[in-house]
Amino acid sequence: MSETAPSRRSAAWETLAAAMCDVRALGGAVSLLQWDQETFMPAKGAPARGDQLAAVQAALHERLTHPRVAEALDLAEREDSGDPDRAAALRALRFDHERAARVPQDLVRALALAQGEGVDAWKAARTERAFALFAPKLARLVDLRREQADAIGVPAGGERYDALLEGYEPGMRVSRLEPILARLVGWLSPLVAAIGAAPAPESGFLSGRFDADAQWRFTLELLAALGFDPAAGRQDRSLHPFTLGLDPGDVRVTTRVYEAQPLSAIFSTLHEAGHGLYEQNLPAEHRRSLLCAAPSMGIHESQSRLWENLVGRSLPFWRAFLPRLAARFPQLAGIGPADFHRAVNRVERSLVRVEADEVTYNLHIALRFELELRMLRGTLAVSDLPQAWAARSEALLGVRPRDDAEGVLQDIHWAFGDLGYFPTYTLGNLYAATLFDAAARALPGLEDAIAAGDLAPLRRWLTEKVYRVGRRKDAEDIVRDAAGVGLTDEHFERYVKTKYGALYGLAI
């Protein structure tokens, strides 16, 4: 953009490329340490694992914030390489560098300490079902996160929450989220009430014992059907399912298997496979640059949600896969795809977010977003949180927790100081519906392909429109380029109302 002569191999760029390669590689090492911690690490490895994670994360931070990187960034930004990918990589590096460099080392250490203490106190509080044990640590975390937001800098016209939100969802603002969550609550609440008045679908055939090994083999069949490349990743078991991409060639997904709850493994595999497909299909030619990543948590979650819900809880999907499932579980003989489809789309007013269905899920998020925003703004004291939670739970979901463990203590996020993370789940739900709607328009035979068990057309479309973009664009721009419209609840509303209206026989 400047008058400087273009130079494809400038010294400044070489410095930054080397730094990005190390940042990516150290990030991959962190991911492996975390993956192993949740899968194979022996119990007595925990203390050393803490040291290992801290040391590699410190090395990553040092590499990202080094004065040589700052100098080279200043120089490289004044060069015009004529390469849009290089320009995008520079923007990504500037973004990450600033967010890391602006936070004083003392605050970084204080946050790390407070997170460790927060998680420990949260665990103790859950066991005792008593929020008071966690309250002082949460109050400390809220204070530190406010400090951190101020250090990073509040975006023009924004507020502290925005500075934190930027860490999960670059470009997103409270001013965009508040109205869209209000709209969602507006049409979801009456829908949930109407569904609650209708008869619940039959799902008795899902009780009984479903052999764990047979479940496991079925999840591997699902991964293969979705196009998860087994030479570029693997599935293992963990207590809480998750996905970590070390590289497009090395993506680790996990699932869990309960013999009495066959849907748990199926839908957690489908969910993580969505994350996994995103990671495997990132632009591998940029594997040593920051472009080889999703631009936000929300767009990443859109893919887990799309494959889990828009595909995995659809009737065409079960036309293809119920026979395969029934081949492993004879107790499902005689159950038709429509029965199965109804059973996996049961809607319930529940207390627990992670068990929530598609319809009520965003009400759980609205609750959390509202409360964490008020805590950061200083209009809700941490000590008043349990009462506020219970009241809003009753208002939004129609259920009131019997104690703190069922309510305010159910999620680990705040114990990590993760304030600003929850709304990315709703963004994921909305982006998923918008992207799936666009895919269905672009691929006229999509439903038939899914019903035939052929998921490749959809995966290819998503790869081209979303996965391969990497971090070249912000999340909403990716959605806008793919679907013609950015953040909206229009497609999600139509999808939910059409599907659940039909399933529950409602006139909507």
Next chain:
Amino acid sequence: MSETAPSRRSAAWETLAAAMCDVRALGGAVSLLQWDQETFMPAKGAPARGDQLAAVQAALHERLTHPRVAEALDLAEREDSGDPDRAAALRALRFDHERAARVPQDLVRALALAQGEGVDAWKAARTERAFALFAPKLARLVDLRREQADAIGVPAGGERYDALLEGYEPGMRVSRLEPILARLVGWLSPLVAAIGAAPAPESGFLSGRFDADAQWRFTLELLAALGFDPAAGRQDRSLHPFTLGLDPGDVRVTTRVYEAQPLSAIFSTLHEAGHGLYEQNLPAEHRRSLLCAAPSMGIHESQSRLWENLVGRSLPFWRAFLPRLAARFPQLAGIGPADFHRAVNRVERSLVRVEADEVTYNLHIALRFELELRMLRGTLAVSDLPQAWAARSEALLGVRPRDDAEGVLQDIHWAFGDLGYFPTYTLGNLYAATLFDAAARALPGLEDAIAAGDLAPLRRWLTEKVYRVGRRKDAEDIVRDAAGVGLTDEHFERYVKTKYGALYGLAI
């Protein structure tokens, strides 16, 4: 030692303690990356894994060689803390710091590059069975290792080989190794000839198919019997068995299972379990310091050898464990411990080191030590290596390789530039015999305990005398303190001659 007032919490020491913690933690991260690479990593993860290893190793090198560490070392060494463990940790850190800091960054990079090219060329040369494809890369590695030895500094009165040997076996010298290997060759050669003239033991009952799962379960039974703590480690499968200790609480051993070769899994598990017991019983109270490590490769190998051979190939051991093995493999019914003992101690003049028995093994090492010493001294040209190998193989082992793959290309060590490593295997064999002899004297009921399957007394003695010492002493001092004598082939000679004299009915 100086006039400086003692200070338990000096700033210099705090700096060094933090550096050691990071060095240990980053080393643990490197180990996990390596372990995963050989066990669970998907194939397409390889390119990124190279970047991850390089980035974490670079961070470790930077932490170890940082000018602040050099300054703090100078200061701390002048303080008298009155704490012998602190003094030992300072010696270890000084040693590692100097070896890392004295080698210029350009040479570090050149070596890393040459190692990568060396391994690639070695693989190609093995496939083609043609040393010439590997020769130029090996010549380059020899040159760079000579340069590295000069940069580190040749010990007083020593030679370049000593500077490299120090990296594997601190305190050891060529001037100690040459006479002891000459002695070994002197008495092993006639013994091998005598055994060759005697009838070979019967081992037909080891052919046929041995179920892989049953083998695996037996190896886990062996690990448990040896006292390998499953809460502080795990066993997995890999192509080449190895052990990596991330921490005393997190030790990874691997083995391999061949259905047609049941002894492979058994003895590789026993071997790696020996390494694993050492790692699990290192002084955990020093887990964040350099003291939490074995002082040398030779002493580490002494423990794999001790458990594999002195215990695992003994008659008392099979009195206890053959019934357990036969319970899993009915085809062994009717075989007695003495038959089994003879079969697992078959001596053969073979071409391949990793398949060599206890008697011929050190002859393979004598061959390699002699040739690598001559290469480093410049008295053997790399291009003459295959001929020299074949000639010395015939002289020492009585067998001549048919081609380079069977001979000079069989080991990967030189492809990594590992010159000076091989003699640590022989040190391991000798130290194992000396330590076991001392244990037998200290524990009068040892043989009976082993025959009853009780390996705890031996493990406890080794833990106290060897494992828990960590890096407070050099290897030979540990052996001397435990056994009353340092490096000697006396106990190994007596052990081998007694055992194999009886097995082969020789009058020795």
